[in-house]
Amino acid sequence: MITFAVITCSDTRSEKEDTAGALLRELIADQGWQCAAYDVVKDERPEIAAAIVRAADESKVDVVLTCGGTGLSLRDVTPEATRDVCEREVPGIAEGMRAHSLSITPRAMLSRALSMQRGTTLVINLPGSKKAAQENWDGIVEVLPHAVSMMHGGGH
Secondary structure, eight states: EEEEEEEEEOOOTTTOOOOOHHHHHHHHHHHTTTEEEEEOOOOOOHHHHHHHHHIIIIIIIIIEEEESOOOOTOOOHHHHHHHHHHHHHHHHHHHHHHHHHTTOOOGGGGGOOEEEEEETTEEEEOSHHHHHHHHHHHGGGGGHHHHHHHHTTOOO
8 A cells, every 4th residue: 555645836726726636636546545645835945845744754655746836937846845855866757757748748848846755755746737747647657656665675
């Protein structure tokens, strides 16, 4: 059982308007996995960083999916907040998301999304739109069980 937290980073969305976050929770459940924590925070670097820390250290989830704040707007600070609280980059996951999404739209190259580790928690930045979140999820879902296993001491 893989456990997840979904953190939506947005100045304009509440839980009610968070269609991408709702979709991600559905996609997690469709795999038979559990979304153990969900939060909507403002596009503020300290708030995003604190939510990632809570999910990893208090909820002790295997994977944190952030949703939103990965574009070129000056308010988009999710990658920076992720870098603030994580130790190790996992660049292949972010590269895989962009490559998959790039086969659908050239706008994928504008994503600044990261994937990093905080201890044994994988943190993955996803875009904030429902369509883009689905595309990015589709590009990485297959590797998540192996990634989680490796973080917990499983072999290659």
